[in-house]
Amino acid sequence: MPSISRLAHLSIYALLILIGALLAAGIAVRQAERHALVDDAARAGGQLMLYGNTLHTLIERYRALPAVLALDPQLRSALSGPVSLSTQDALNFKLEKINSAAQSSTLELLDRSGLAVGASNWRLPSSYVGHNYGFRPYFLQTKAEGVGRFYAVGVTSGIPGYFLSNAVTNDAGDFLGAIVVKLEFPDLEREWGQGDDLLLLSDAKGIVFIANQPGWRYRELLPISAADRAELAATRQYDKQPLSPLKSQTIREFSKTSHLSRIEGPQGAADYLWESLPLAAEGWTLHLLRKPQALAEDTRNAALAGAGTWLTLVFLGLFLYQRWRLARVHRRSREELEQLVQERTRDLRTAQDGLVQSAKLAALGQMSAALAHEINQPLTTQRMQLASLRLLLDHGRIDDAYRALGPLDQQLTRMAALTGHLKTFARKSPSGLRERLDLAAVVDQALLLLDPRLRHEKVSCVLHLIRPAFVRGDAIRLEQVLINLLRNALDAMRDAPLKRLEVSLEPEPNSPPLWRLSVGDTGGGIAQEHMTNIFDPFFTTKPVGDGLGLGLAVSYAIVHESGGTLTAENYSDGARFSLVLPAEPEV
CATH class of the missing domain: 1.10.287 (Helix Hairpins)
Structure with missing residues (x-):
């Protein structure tokens, strides 16, 4: 009996030890899975930032195009009165040429009632010409605020796209019509579709309008109210596309924009890491859905x-x-x-x-x-x-230590390095920003960016800067203007025997408080017959492929928006561009 009792006690002890080992293993596995989910969510958030920057960059390439075209004298003149057939043909040809150069999807010109009097797709059966788009929100926004934007399915073509519009006005500021550029994103969807992640882009109502996998587009992420459904029907934003809810249940929340959810998708229910990135400039939200990877x-x-x-x-x-x-x-x-x-x-x-x-x-x-x-x-x-x-x-043998941790640690090290990298990006600058800034500091930043080229091309740089030179405007946009002028000067001096760049910043004499910023080069100057056209959109003297001819036109629009002027002149053996802005009083 004692031996049997002792054996029973030993069996109980062994069973307790085994149960404890199983519990410890289970706790360790849960902790490892939790840490893996958190790390995977962090990597997904970094990848989402890259996707968001790609989309933002694509839209920013065309954001200034309607504003620049709205200044075109031919378009303004056409909207000043009835449009004849000959005028309409000229408008169609011009918009077709500009659309091809800008590589946008379509361009259309609407009169004050919303009727399309010219379009770049006038040759197609789905031409916009003769159709009235006065009910579209982007036209109503443009008529009320001067600019508009709206993502919708084309009621004529049936192709979805992003519409960016700008008001066309006369010299008195009266509304004549709107110039509209449409952007379609098939290349972006194909590029996103090459990865394993599921990418969704939703509007302010929570409706998915772009997806890189079939079956996910036109899904409702949020409940749609009756008023919103009535608005969708009135604006025909998604036309005849059926909308269906996307059912999801949050399993674990990491932050307000990061969680693990079970989603009833097209292929059935599955768990996804769900990362969201608000795109405030457009009123959209970019979502990345990734199935958690089981690391056996x-x-x-x-x-x-x-x-x-x-x-x-x-x-x-x-x-x-x-x-x-x-x-x-x-x-x-x-x-x-x-x-x-x-x-x-x-x-x-x-x-x-x-x-x-x-x-x-x-x-x-x-x-x-x-x-x-x-x-x-x-x-x-x-x-x-x-x-x-x-x-x-x-x-300090970090590399050996990382190798000892195994392939996963090496992979985590590489993902930790791409993220650190991108963050150094974008600085967004909302349109219409006006802040007090030192124009001399803007010059410093622009020269710093171009310093490698200055040294490589052995360009001597002569600076005469009065500091400080306070103005009111957007530092990023003014820096863009200055970089355009500096790059044009360097391009002009590419084959010049003497390469000297002169940058001066000084107060304008005998005038209200103004600052004059001048950029001069020794590149031979501007041909007299080109002097009146250098600020026109798509005008360029550079070889084909070296640019679209929008740099000076965009710079002119930015300076005009800041309340200043941008002029060009020939002097000595080169050209000089002068930017004049109202001075901001020192405090």
């Missing part, structure tokens, strides 16, 4: 580490407990021996039995020590591995 090797290692840690603690506890029991037995044996010597009355049999019992316990102690040695050896190996890793880190 990592979870297995985590389970083994958890179970190994638990067993290590258990056997260490058993070893210490056995050592304590052995010490206690030795102490008790000594006490018994002393008692036997002192009493001298206990018979030899009892003493012999005590000695036998002590020998048994000593043998048990020796077996326990051997067992502890068998356990301690793998523990020592693990400690040595940890010590080696610490030594690598202590000696």
Whole structure:
């Protein structure tokens, strides 16, 4: 019976140890999965920023195009009165040529009622010419505010796109009509479709209008109110496209824009890491959905580490407990021996039995020590591995340490490096920003960006800058203007024997407080017959492929928006461009 009871106790202890190891392994696996999800969400957020920057850059390429074309004298003149057939033909040819050069989808010119009097797609059966788009929100916005933007399915072509529009006015500021550029994104969807991630772009109402996988477009991410549905029907934003809800349930939330959700998608229910990025400039939201990657090797290692840690603690506890029991037995044996010597009355049999019992316990102690040695050896190996890793880190051998962590750590190191990289990007500058700034600092930033080219082409730079020179405007846009002027000057001096760039910033004499910023070169000057056209859109004297001829036109529009003037003149053996802006009083 005692042996059976002892075996039962040992079985219970072994079962408890096994259960503890399983629990420790389960906890370690859950922690590893949680950390893997958090890391995967962080990587997905970084990738989403790259996708958002790509979309923002694509739209920004064309944002200034309607504003520039709205200044075209021919378009303004055509809208000043009834449009004849000959005028309409001329408008169609011109818009077709500009659309081809700008590589936009379509261009259309609407009169004050919203009727398309000219379009770049006039040759197609789906031509916009003769159709009235006065009900479209972008036309109503343009009529009320001067600019408009709207993503919708084309009611004539049936092709979805982003409409950017700008008001065309006469000299008195009266509304004559609108110039509209339409952007379509098939190349962007194909590029996004090459990856494994699911990318969705939704509007302010939560309707997905761009998706890189079939079946996800025209899904409702949010409940649509009756008023919003009536507005969709009135504006025909998505025309006859059926809208269906996208059911989802949040499983775990990492932040307001990051969570793990179960989604009823076209292929059935699945769990996705869901990252969202608001695009405030357009009122859209970009979503990245990624299926969590099960890392079998990592979870297995985590389970083994958890179970190994638990067993290590258990056997260490058993070893210490056995050592304590052995010490206690030795102490008790000594006490018994002393008692036997002192009493001298206990018979030899009892003493012999005590000695036998002590020998048994000593043998048990020796077996326990051997067992502890068998356990301690793998523990020592693990400690040595940890010590080696610490030594690598202590000696700065980061690469060796990362190699010791395995392929996953190398991959995590590479993803940590692309993110650090992109962040150094974009600085967004909303249209119409007017802040107090030092124009001399803008010059410094522009020259800093072009410094490698200045040194490579061995251009001598002569600066005469009065500091500070406070004006009111947008530093990023003014820097864009200055870089355009500097690059044009460097292009003009490419084959010049003497390459000297002169930049001066000084107050304008005999006038209200103004600052004049001039950029001069030794590139031979501007031909007199070109002097009246250099600020026209798409006018360029450079070879085909070197530019669209929009640099000076955009610069002229930016300076005009800032309340200044931009002029050009020939002087000495080169050209000089002068930017004049109202001075901002010092405080």
